[in-house]
Amino acid sequence: MKIIFMGTPDFAVSTLEALLLAPEHEVVAVVTQPDRPRGRGQKLLMTPVKEFAVNHALRVLQPPKVKNEEFIKELTALAPDLIVVVAFGQILPSSILKLPRFGCINVHASLLPKYRGAAPIHYALLAGEKESGVTTMLMDEGMDTGDMLLKKAVPLSLETTMGELHDELKIIGASLLLETIARLEAGKITPEKQNHEEATYASLLDKAIEKIDWEQSATTIHNKIRGLNPWPGAYTTQPNGHKLKVWRSRVLNEEKTNQQPGTITALTADGFVVACGTGLLVLLEVQPESKKMMSAAVYCNGYQIKTGMLLGEAQK
Template sequence: MKILFFGTPEFSVPFLDVLIQSKGFSLLAVVTQPDKPMGRGYEVQPSAIKLQAQHYQLPVLQPKTLRSKEIQKELEDYQADCFVVVAYGKMIPQEVLDIPKMGCLNVHPSLLPKYRGPSPMQWAILNGDKETGVSIMLLDTGMDTGHILTQEKIPLDPNETTETLQAKVHHVAPTLLVNTLKMYASGTLSPQSQNNEQASLTRLLTKEDGHIDWTQTAKQIDQQFRALTPWPGMWTIWKRKGKALRLKILNMHLLDKKTDSLAGTAQSFSDRLYIQTRTSAMEIIKLQPEGKQEMTAKEFLKGYGDIQEAKLQ
C-alpha cells in the first residue's frame, strides 16, 4: 500500500515509525507544516515529523496551503493509495481528500464523537473522565466528523497526566492504525457514521486556561494541573508590595486536610507551602516566580516568606 503521511508534532512520530517498520506499506513522502519560529529565541525550527522523515530519507513537502492547484497536482503525482493524517494541524480541503482512492485516514485520540477538535487528551483529564480512547476515521471536511473505522478504549488512572496518557495512546494506537489500514484495504471494515447527537467539541487551549481559580474544589484544580502540565502550564497571581507577581506552579499535590482559611490563602509550615481551595489544601512542591529560576517550596519561602496568609488570585 502506497501512503503519503501528513503530520507535524512529536505526537505523530510513532505513527510514521510504525508504517516504515511494518510490512506491506510504502511511504512515498511526508507532508508537514512549514518551519516556524519556536522557543525563547524564536529561532526557525523544523517540525518533529520533518526531522524524522529526513532520518528515513523521505521527501518532505511543506506547503503553506493545500488549496493551491500546484500542491494538489504534486500530491496527485505520487499516486498514493491512501493518505494517513496524524495531528497535521490544518484542515484538509475536499480536493485533497478526493485524491487517494482509499481516502484519507485520520488518527484522533478520543472516542469519537466525544471531543471532536484540538487537545482531546487534555480535555478528557480536565473533565475527570474515567476512560478515553483512540479513533481511526475517514476524513471529511468537518471537524472530526468522518465515518469511524475502528476504536480502542483506554482507561484513565486517578493520577493520569497528559504525558502518561500520551504514552498510553502511543502504546496502542500505532498498532491499531496498521491493523485498520490492512482490514480497510481488504474490504473487511464497514465505516460507521458518528452519532452527532452525542458529539462534543473542544477548543484550543491557551495560557489563560492555566490561570488557577482557587474557589474551585481541590479535585478540579488537580485535574487542571494534570491536564495542563507542561503546557500551557498553571499559574496564579500574588499581589505583593503593590505589584502583581505571577507564580508558575510546576508541581503540586492534592491534600485531604482543610483549614478555616478562605480559598486562595497561602500558608507555610515547616518549609512547606499550602494553598487553600474551596474544599481542601493543595501543597505546592515546585514553582517559578516571574523572572526567576525554578525553585522548590523551601527555596521559595526563604526569599518570599511574606506569602504567609497572602490571598492568591
C-alpha cells in the first residue's frame, strides 16, 4: 500500500518506523512541521519525525500550512492509497481527507471520545484515570471526531508517569496501526461512531498548570507531579524563595490535617512530608533551581530543610 505519513514529535516516530519495516507498505512521503528554533541557543532544529525520515532517505515535505494549493497538488501527484497521521499538529482540510483510496487514519493516544486534542497523555494522568490507551480512527474535518476503528486499553497504576505512558502508548500505537490497515484492506473492520456527548478535551498545556497548589488534595497534587513528568514538570517555591521542581511523590494519606497547606510536617528516610488541603504527600525526587535532579532526602540534607518550613504561596 502506498502511504503518506504525517507526524511531528517522538511519539510519531515509532509508527513511521513500523510502516518502514512492513514489506507490504511503501512510505512515499513524510509530512512534518517546519524546522523551528529551539533550546537556549534558538538553533533551528528538525522535528524528530524529520530527523528519522532524513536518516532513512525518505522524501520530506514541510508545509507551513497544509491548505496550501501547491502542497495539495504535490500530495495528489503521489497518488497515496492511505494517509497515516500521528500527532501532526495541523487540521487537514477535506481536499486532503478525500485524497487517498482508504482515507486518512489517525493514531490518537487516548480511548476516544475521551481526551480529544493535543495533550491526551498528560490529561489522563492529571485526572487520575485508571486506564488509558490508543484509538485508531478515520479522520474527518473535526478535531479527533472521526469514526473509531480499533482501540487498545492499558491499565494505569498510581505511580505511572507521563513519560512512562508516552513510551508505552507509542509502541502500542504502531502495532495497532498495522493491524488497522490490514483489517481495513481486507474489509474486516467496521467503523464505530463516537458518542460526542461523552467527549472530553485535552487542550495544549499552559504554564499555569505547572504550579503546585498546596490547597488541593494530596492525590490531586500527586497526579499533577506524575502527569507532568518529564515534561513540563510541576514546581513549587522553596523556603528560600527559589523554584523547586518536584518529579516524584507518594500519597501518605488523604485525611484532614490541621497543618497549613504547604507546611513540611516530617522528614523521612526517602524524602519529606508536606501538608496538603486534604492529606499528606511525601516528596521523593526534586530539582532545585539551576541544579540537577536529586532525591528529596539529599535535598533536605543539602538545604537544611526542617519541619515547620513552608513551600509555595504558604510562605508569603
